[in-house]
Each structure stands twice: as C-alpha cells, then as structure tokens.
Amino acid sequence: MSITRRELLRRASWLGVFTALPATACSGSDGTGGEDLPVYAFDGTPGPETMFEHGVASGDPLADAVILWTRVSTGSSDPQEVFFEMATDAAFENRVAAGFFATDAERDFTVKMDVDGLEPGTTYYYRFKAVGRTSAVGRTRTAPAGSVDRLRFGVVSCSSYPHGYFHGYRELAGRLDLDVILHLGDYIYEFPTLTYGNVRPSEPETEILSLDDYRTRYKQYRRDADLQAIHHQFPMIAIWDDHESTDNSYKDGANNHQPDEGDWTERKRISAQVYSEYMPIRDQPDGRIFRSFKYGELVDLIMLDTRIWGRDAQIEDMMSPELASPSRQLLGGDQEMWFVDQLKSSRAKWRIVGQQIMVGQFNILGAPFNTDAWDGYSASRDRFFATLSDNQIDNVVVLTGDFHTTWGMDLSTDPNDTAVYDPATGSGSLAVEFVTPGITSPGIDDELAMNVIDLVRAENPHVKTVDLTKRGILILDITPARVQGAWFHAADVTDPDNRTLTFAGAQSVADGANHLVEDAAAAPAPTKFPPGAPT
Numbered sequence: 001m002s003i004t005r006r007e008l009l010r011r012a013s014w015l016g017v018f019t020a021l022p023a024t025a026c027s028g029s030d031g032t033g034g035e036d037l038p039v040y041a042f043d044g045t046p047g048p049e050t051m052f053e054h055g056v057a058s059g060d061p062l063a064d065a066v067i068l069w070t071r072v073s074t075g076s077s078d079p080q081e082v083f084f085e086m087a088t089d090a091a092f093e094n095r096v097a098a099g100f101f102a103t104d105a106e107r108d109f110t111v112k113m114d115v116d117g118l119e120p121g122t123t124y125y126y127r128f129k130a131v132g133r134t135s136a137v138g139r140t141r142t143a144p145a146g147s148v149d150r151l152r153f154g155v156v157s158c159s160s161y162p163h164g165y166f167h168g169y170r171e172l173a174g175r176l177d178l179d180v181i182l183h184l185g186d187y188i189y190e191f192p193t194l195t196y197g198n199v200r201p202s203e204p205e206t207e208i209l210s211l212d213d214y215r216t217r218y219k220q221y222r223r224d225a226d227l228q229a230i231h232h233q234f235p236m237i238a239i240w241d242d243h244e245s246t247d248n249s250y251k252d253g254a255n256n257h258q259p260d261e262g263d264w265t266e267r268k269r270i271s272a273q274v275y276s277e278y279m280p281i282r283d284q285p286d287g288r289i290f291r292s293f294k295y296g297e298l299v300d301l302i303m304l305d306t307r308i309w310g311r312d313a314q315i316e317d318m319m320s321p322e323l324a325s326p327s328r329q330l331l332g333g334d335q336e337m338w339f340v341d342q343l344k345s346s347r348a349k350w351r352i353v354g355q356q357i358m359v360g361q362f363n364i365l366g367a368p369f370n371t372d373a374w375d376g377y378s379a380s381r382d383r384f385f386a387t388l389s390d391n392q393i394d395n396v397v398v399l400t401g402d403f404h405t406t407w408g409m410d411l412s413t414d415p416n417d418t419a420v421y422d423p424a425t426g427s428g429s430l431a432v433e434f435v436t437p438g439i440t441s442p443g444i445d446d447e448l449a450m451n452v453i454d455l456v457r458a459e460n461p462h463v464k465t466v467d468l469t470k471r472g473i474l475i476l477d478i479t480p481a482r483v484q485g486a487w488f489h490a491a492d493v494t495d496p497d498n499r500t501l502t503f504a505g506a507q508s509v510a511d512g513a514n515h516l517v518e519d520a521a522a523a524p525a526p527t528k529f530p531p532g533a534p535t
Helices: 005-013 167-173 211-222 225-233 264-278 333-345 374-390 446-459
Strands: 017-019 056-059 065-071 080-087 095-103 110-116 123-130 138-141 151-156 180-183 235-238 291-295 299-303 350-355 396-400 406-411 431-435 463-467 472-478 482-490 501-510 516-519
Touching: 017 095, 056 123, 056 138, 056 225, 065 080, 065 123, 065 138, 080 110, 095 110, 110 264, 138 225, 151 167, 167 225, 167 472, 167 482, 167 501, 211 225, 211 264, 299 333, 333 374, 350 472, 396 472, 406 482, 406 501, 406 516, 431 501, 446 463, 463 482, 463 501, 463 516, 472 501
Parallel strands: 017 110, 056 235, 151 180, 180 235, 299 350, 350 396, 396 431
Antiparallel strands: 056 065, 065 110, 080 095, 080 123, 123 138, 151 472, 291 299, 406 431, 406 463, 472 482, 482 501, 501 516
C-alpha cells in the first residue's frame, strides 16, 4: 500500500517528530505551501476563545531542529488533535513544515514537537490551530553552523510570581536582535501565597505538592503576558534549579520537603514530569537535563544540573570540615565525566557553561557565606578547575542564576593568595563568571547590603562587579575577540506600570585572557535583525 507524503507527516505527528521540507519545495501559488504539506480545515463550532491562553514557545535549537510547544484549553476532557505549521515568514506564505499532534489529559493537553530538517542560523515563524481557533504566532531561530561573527544571548533566572511583575522578560522581548534566551532555573516557585512575596497571589494558594498542583502553577505562569512575550519572540534553552521541585533540593531530599508532604522521590518525579510537559526542552530518555549545544565555531554551550541529578545534601555549618570532603558530589560521577569530556573535546572559540549556583568563592568573615553553592562542594570545584588548568583550556565563561544578585568575577583556585592570583592583572584566573540577578526574586535588603558590600569587596578580590539589591537581566554579547556581559536593572518590579530597566554595568573577557575588565557601556545592538512575531 502506498502512503502519501501528507499521510506520512500525519502519522509522524503522533511521535512528535516532524521533518521540514526545503523551502523551495513548499512554496505554492495559493500561499498555503502547496500540496506537499497538510492544511488545516474546520467547519464546526469554534472552541473557546481561550483555546491558546497559555501562549506558544520554542526551545533547544540545533542547527537543523527546534522544539515547538503550546497547550490547548478546549473545555473538554476528550483527546484533541492540534495542527501546527512553520514558515520563513510571519504571513506563512512560505511554509516549511506542518502536521498534526495528538494530546490528551495524560499530558495535560500540552503539545510538544521536535521539528527537524531546518536550515542553520535561520529565523522561522510558527503557529497552532485547534477546534477552529488559531494561536499567536511564535518566532524562533536555529543555531548557526560554521563561522560565526557574533551572537547575543539573553540570560535570566529566578522569576517569583508573587514578588512582582516580569519586566525583565518584557524588556528582552523587545530586543529582537537576540539569538536565544538562556533560563538558568527557578522558572516557577513552589511556595504558598504570602509565604514568599505578596505582590501577586499564587495558584493554587497552597504549596504545590501534587501533579495537579504543579500543573496549576505552571498554567498560572504561562498566562502571564510578559512571560508569553519572551517565549513568542525567541527560543529558550532552560535548566531547572530548586524551586521547580522545592527549595534547596538535592538528589535525595530538600530542605522544604517535610515528612508529612509525602515521598520525596515521588515529588521529584512529578515536578520533573510537569517540567517536561510545560517547558520546550528536548527530553532525554533517562530524564537528565544536562546537555550541550553548538553555536557554530564560536560557542559550545554546556548546560549542567547542579541541583538534583547527583548533588549530596547541603551542609549548613560554614565551618564544617566536611565541606571539603573529596567524596562530596555536586554533579554526580556520570555528569562530571560528561562535563570534563565536553570541556576537553570542545574546539569552539568559547565554552559557555550555563548552570544554577555560584562557582566563585564568596567569603564573609573568613568563611563561605553560601554553602548551597559550589563553596559547599569545594572538591567538585577543585576538579573543575584542575580540568581547565591541566588541559590548558582557556575561554571558559560560566553563567549563573539562583543568587538573585549581580556578580562578575574571575575564577581562581585561591583568589586570596597573591602567589596564586593577581586581581589587578588577572594572572592565575582560569575562567570568568557572570551571575544574573533575579527577574523578580529579591536580593538583600538595601540597608543590610550597605553593611555587607564592603566586606564582600575586601575579602573577595576576584569579584569585579557586585550588586546585592537589584532585579534584572544579563545580556551576553559574543564575538571571536571577546565576551561581554551587560546587566540591566529594573526600577520597580512591584509596580505593573513602571517597566523601566537601565544599564547597570558591563564586564568583558578578551580571547585568551580569562580575566574580566570593566566596559563603559553595553555593546551596541545590531541594526539588522529578522522581524518580530506579530503582537
């Protein structure tokens, strides 16, 4: 029995994998993409206007593929068939892929598909249709291949809905020159209403524990207009931190998981399941989220899980000798081996490491301030630094979230030993680290910060930039000659009408230098970029 290409695409849609046709094979005089791709037809009563109330999203771009996501709200518990189409233009006159996806209550009516056969370094537009309704148009971009002159990444973390409005997301959505958004975790927070922020109420009002709880919380976040805006304009590469499960989680438990809240393993499984359902992440068979991406010859992007894959329990005692135990694991043996291999095998100009918690040392009064960070797992950090030193690996830039504050620092084995590290020249620095502030999650109280900031600078000479109070974003501008991180801070995330973000500072690292220097201004944005998705 022969099968038409249309039927083959339709059958493939049940697996969530779609192959794009070459653009020249898809252009038809009727503007629908010709006969090679299916078209959507519906002649019944349209579904609710809120059919696509949770927006659209894309993520995990490769040179030839990207994940597309949406969710349908039909008002029915019956399985639904959802149509998608992708084109090189926002009017969908030059379609390159189309097909159908079956979704049901088992996946909370989410839609997630991996569209391959795309062209590298290319902007595409996509949309979904179901029960006579059409979604907003999304805009995405594949990773480039070969020689690349410049890349720009938006870097975000820590978006607590109760603490305020996502002005940083809206700011980035208006910067159409970006290639991708890197989300370094705490996309949602698990806390009940009024326990952690009181600007906006949480749904549900209780701490999230069950499958329905986690889904409800993601649905609330996904209805936020500013969050939708950033997803509509860019692909996102995301990793989870702790609040996607619960506060200060690790492999075998969490500080915010109590015995009367059920089994931790089950809660961790549920949180990972819903993360997979609601995030445009390319799922791996064993559930791991550490993975890598190639952005041509310019960047190898390495994304880690420093939170729940292999992490041992945190030690709160800052003076405990166990903090330096060689047996303590942060990444877990398998992920650490993978990480080392990624670093050693990379041939890109820059190795960008996206992860959750601060790598650089942060001491106050002679002791590590935050043992939830790499300071609490110093043997893991020593092995990371030894990999760089022993293999003479330069041009490593670490990106960090979690800490709700702004930092730029050199990474050295001992920044307080002048025989090891010179803060003036950067001699002895092995890599650099940029920490992005929270989108809304709070830093340190202004008055307390004034008392702490002098101690931070006095005891941590490798720290080149620090702000402990502001919320905002980081823009990473990458060329073969240098990588710049520029921070922009929000004026007031508690005011829905005050969307102002202002330049707060910039640091850059030159090719081969492994040392941050201050820049007077953020790198100017490119003047030419593909049109945004219609708003």
